[in-house]
Amino acid sequence: MKKAIAILLAMLMIFSMAACTSKPADSGTPEPAEENQEQEQGKVFNIYAWNEEFKGFFEKYYNVPDGVTVNWIINPSDNGVYQQKLDEALLNQENAAADEKIDMFLAEADYIGKYVDSDYTMDISQIGFQNAPTMYDYTIKAASDQNGVCKGVSFQCCPAAVIYRKSIAKDVLGTDVPDEVQAALDSWEKFDAVAAEAKAKGYYMTASFAETFRAFSNNCTSPWVDANNNLQFDDQINAWIEQTEKYVENGYTLATAGVWDQEKTDQMFKTGKTMCFFGPAWYYNFCMTNAMDPENGCVGDWCIIQGPQAYFWGGTWLLAATGSDNTEMLKDIFETFTVNEDVCTKLVENENQYPNNTAVVEKFANDPNYGNTAILDGQNDIAAFSKLAGNIKWENHTNYDQILNEGLQNKLQEYFKGSVTKEEAMQNFYQLIRETYPAIKLP
Amino acid sequence: MKKTETGTRKIKSVSYAKWGYIFITPFFLTYFVFTLIPQFLTIYNSFFETYRDGLTQIGPNFVGLENYATLFAPDPSGTVLIFKYALNTLVMWFAGALPQFVIAMLLALFFTSYRLNIKGQSFFKTVIYMPNLIMAAAFSMLFFTLFSRVGPIQGLLESWGVLDHSFDFFAFRITVRGMVALMNFLMWFGNTTIVLMAGIMGIDQALFESATIDGANSVQVFFQVTMPLLMPIFVYCLITAMIGGIQMFDVPQVLTKGDGIPNGTTRTLVMYLNGYLRTKNYGMAGAISVIIFIITGVLGAIVYRMLSAQYKDSGRKHRERRGNVL
Numbered sequence: 166m167k168k169a170i171a172i173l174l175a176m177l178m179i180f181s182m183a184a185c186t187s188k189p190a191d192s193g194t195p196e197p198a199e200e201n202q203e204q205e206q207g208k209v210f211n212i213y214a215w216n217e218e219f220k221g222f223f224e225k226y227y228n229v230p231d232g233v234t235v236n237w238i239i240n241p242s243d244n245g246v247y248q249q250k251l252d253e254a255l256l257n258q259e260n261a262a263a264d265e266k267i268d269m270f271l272a273e274a275d276y277i278g279k280y281v282d283s284d285y286t287m288d289i290s291q292i293g294f295q296n297a298p299t300m301y302d303y304t305i306k307a308a309s310d311q312n313g314v315c316k317g318v319s320f321q322c323c324p325a326a327v328i329y330r331k332s333i334a335k336d337v338l339g340t341d342v343p344d345e346v347q348a349a350l351d352s353w354e355k356f357d358a359v360a361a362e363a364k365a366k367g368y369y370m371t372a373s374f375a376e377t378f379r380a381f382s383n384n385c386t387s388p389w390v391d392a393n394n395n396l397q398f399d400d401q402i403n404a405w406i407e408q409t410e411k412y413v414e415n416g417y418t419l420a421t422a423g424v425w426d427q428e429k430t431d432q433m434f435k436t437g438k439t440m441c442f443f444g445p446a447w448y449y450n451f452c453m454t455n456a457m458d459p460e461n462g463c464v465g466d467w468c469i470i471q472g473p474q475a476y477f478w479g480g481t482w483l484l485a486a487t488g489s490d491n492t493e494m495l496k497d498i499f500e501t502f503t504v505n506e507d508v509c510t511k512l513v514e515n516e517n518q519y520p521n522n523t524a525v526v527e528k529f530a531n532d533p534n535y536g537n538t539a540i541l542d543g544q545n546d547i548a549a550f551s552k553l554a555g556n557i558k559w560e561n562h563t564n565y566d567q568i569l570n571e572g573l574q575n576k577l578q579e580y581f582k583g584s585v586t587k588e589e590a591m592q593n594f595y596q597l598i599r600e601t602y603p604a605i606k607l608p
Numbered sequence: 609m610k611k612t613e614t615g616t617r618k619i620k621s622v623s624y625a626k627w628g629y630i631f632i633t634p635f636f637l638t639y640f641v642f643t644l645i646p647q648f649l650t651i652y653n654s655f656f657e658t659y660r661d662g663l664t665q666i667g668p669n670f671v672g673l674e675n676y677a678t679l680f681a682p683d684p685s686g687t688v689l690i691f692k693y694a695l696n697t698l699v700m701w702f703a704g705a706l707p708q709f710v711i712a713m714l715l716a717l718f719f720t721s722y723r724l725n726i727k728g729q730s731f732f733k734t735v736i737y738m739p740n741l742i743m744a745a746a747f748s749m750l751f752f753t754l755f756s757r758v759g760p761i762q763g764l765l766e767s768w769g770v771l772d773h774s775f776d777f778f779a780f781r782i783t784v785r786g787m788v789a790l791m792n793f794l795m796w797f798g799n800t801t802i803v804l805m806a807g808i809m810g811i812d813q814a815l816f817e818s819a820t821i822d823g824a825n826s827v828q829v830f831f832q833v834t835m836p837l838l839m840p841i842f843v844y845c846l847i848t849a850m851i852g853g854i855q856m857f858d859v860p861q862v863l864t865k866g867d868g869i870p871n872g873t874t875r876t877l878v879m880y881l882n883g884y885l886r887t888k889n890y891g892m893a894g895a896i897s898v899i900i901f902i903i904t905g906v907l908g909a910i911v912y913r914m915l916s917a918q919y920k921d922s923g924r925k926h927r928e929r930r931g932n933v934l
Contacts, residue, residue: 244866245886252663279662421757421776428757564662568886575867584779584870592685593872600883600892604661 701853
């Protein structure tokens, strides 16, 4: 008997330790947006975000109405964590208490479609917000569902450029004037040729194996999956892989550094040996703080040009969550960060942003006295970006983009580092898809 | 017969037995609600196709053993991934557990030895236990930073000329697995030391003394006296360490950012499970949980059988010998 009890207890112990707690999935769709004209406004405003970027702007430039508490719920986006937490909260939105409901959440270009095509976001015209003609079209298209109903706004527009080190360009090309550098780098063939010259002089062309990824991937002519859910590799993706293979082999770039890694950002110090970086206006604050370091940085040694291929990268959208009881405040926030020219002006002047307001953009672009001295050499970056902004098209996006774009980079990095073969790297990528999106059919 | 006996005793004296049951009720209740039910749900879910595609819930559709079939199906390169990950887990656990038990046993012997009589024991005990107080994820992050391409260790070794700049600790199976094993060792050897010490101190000192008087040297005392009497505690330590090892997750997860680099050779079973939880795939994740449960049960039973049989054997011998001496 004693023995039996002992065995039973041991079994229970093993059971409890091996058990992985899990809850059954809670499904269900929320009710459609209620008529909320007469609705009483809530006292708590919940915002889901994946970093502190917008929080900073919000706290500086938005006056929260009296009596309202703003609650930030921030989860990092690595490995899709942000989306998992957000999805969990959205699926529970219907049952959450009024003060617990999400009022607004942030979404990125890579996965915004997943949310705007769902009932978890609401039509912003219902809360009285009208899209302004000063907003960039693609930002509206990205935030609209398949029927063209707009569910949110973006406070930025993200045309992206090549940001180059003037002193290194001077050494490699003999010039650091933007137009002349652009002429030397206006196609990938020329870019590759310059990379070889830079290498010969002891420089890197780029500081991360994935630095040029977005310049290719955001020019894809086909989405990651076709209409029948078959995975497909666009020519642009293949071109990136081919280019990176060459760059790694020849030592034009750093195979060990990811786009966000410190090894790459260390290259932006004065002592850095890298000529080109790829990014939009948000890249300054987000990735280039080392360049702005008062002691070891190199402010003023930078200029921007279009580079080999025009593209855009990222962007943060503010989406209205269905079930929000703070609709007036939502409308107010949307207006503050898109149509309010004062705030948009400050976003440029103080925060180095490129705003989603063409009137403000034009003001700066045509202002001979304006120049970015926070990081560039006084070049009018707004004028340069505004020439690129017109090219941005919103197409070929799928809800799978974040995991596929990041997954491909991560798995291929092992190949570029030499720890696996290309075949193994691709199998690892397919395995990631098998685990994450069983619905996608693999080649 | 028996019944009447207890019955009469009940009348004669007050029974306190019910209080025992009342006091253990909260545990069994919480155990039932938070562990047993989820455990059964996990097994139940493993027979269903249930996951989320974006914000859409797919299923649950009953699929029988299909999830298990998927788990054991070889991938295009011919590897059955679950075997690969199980092997990874065992290799990394063993590489950490071996030094963990050897060092812990040595330290426990030193600390309890009446001959050495080490001073400042509580200080050393605190220090060796310290790594266990740090959250595994934080500890792992620390190692990631230390060994990263721009970390201090790389810099130091480069300046000494040991490594060339192109070296990357995270590109080799042996270094990444080594880091995981080292961390597990560092985190757990203190804990094991303290449990083993408690076990050794529970042994009658007279036995050590009489063995010494009989002319046994330290090695003989260890194998003939300490080890047989310590066996129950040792088995307990080993089984709990093994269960912990099979569920190894946070250290390699944080160290390799969830990818199990290089080429999935540091991906453990629970990391594999976690990959499916990204899309709330309770079907596949449940199937992996069941496999882990079975592996744990089987290994636990084997270790228990093996060691306890030995213990019974040597314990009997020991008793006989002791009887002779007396």
